[in-house]
Amino acid sequence: MLSKKTKYGLKALAYLASQPDRKPVQISEIAEKQNISQKFLESILLSLRKTGFLGSKKGKGGGYYLLKIPEEISMTDVMRVLEGPISMVPCVSLNFYESCDDCPDEHACSVHKLMLQVRDSALDVYKNNTLKDIIS
Amino acid sequence: MLSKKTKYGLKALAYLASQPDRKPVQISEIAEKQNISQKFLESILLSLRKTGFLGSKKGKGGGYYLLKIPEEISMTDVMRVLEGPISMVPCVSLNFYESCDDCPDEHACSVHKLMLQVRDSALDVYKNNTLKDIIS
DNA sequence: GAAAACCCTATTAAATTAGTAGGGTAATAA
DNA sequence: TTATTACCCTACTAATTTAATAGGGTTTTC
Known part of the structure; x- marks a missing residue:
């Protein structure tokens, strides 16, 4: 079975990939749009950042964004x-x-x-x- | 991950399939040869019997055997x-x-x-x- | 009729999963 | 500079699954 962690992580990546631009997206937005517990998603995105898939930006207007283009x-x-x-x-x-x-x-x-x-x-x-x- | 149940079940089936004849093989023999907990294996073989893969014979000289030929x-x-x-x-x-x-x-x-x-x-x-x- | 072998139920220790709780820290815009 | 936003981190926990273990039947067959 696929864990929810993987499922949510994939969905979050896909959500980021389908953004029109590469601007940071807030955790709360992803969580809401994809029906994911925000706190749980937080830990998943964190691990995706630590492994080099995502970048993050703090403060107002911050959030997560892809570090590479989707086809890579x-x-x-x-x-x-x-x-x-x-x-x-x-x-x-x-x-x-x-x-x-x-x-x-x-x-x-x-x-x-x-x-x-x-x-x-x-x-x-x-x-x-x-x-x-x-x-x- | 493959569960141990599946792993042991497959190993047991393979063991039965590589017998020279179709005579019943005792649980204890399979368990010993394949390094499987006998009691655990017992429950696995039971479910394989209930689902039509294996037949069993009780009493002395009894055991489990394949109901079909391996290629089927x-x-x-x-x-x-x-x-x-x-x-x-x-x-x-x-x-x-x-x-x-x-x-x-x-x-x-x-x-x-x-x-x-x-x-x-x-x-x-x-x-x-x-x-x-x-x-x- | 006794031994061999299958059959069945219940319990459990350990591990994993999917969160929840709660707070801390850093960065940004006003 | 200060308030706010948003990321970051630790610890805990309820529920589920797994992999057995324990213990006792019951049925055959020699």
């Missing part, structure tokens, strides 16, 4: 930051690899074999989608 | 029974559909758009893999 923001990166591993099991993860302690031989494991394909197909989708692609 | 057991069906929805959000689920209460228009939703593709690509993988395909 890959879903792969966004998903990894918001949701974490793309793989469904750590033993097939590229960025969050961990071996299974119950599995003597990874390459003989049928779960491994299946999940490797699932990871690759998901990765394919994420790689082929930028923020631009998913806004209407 | 689709990963799509197995995943739906063990893990539940294949989609990462209910609003793109074929078998477990639910609308989002925060989303005024599903078709304008960027999360929806992305997750639809992810679902289709995962489904593609599951449809192209039977139990036979994932055993070595």
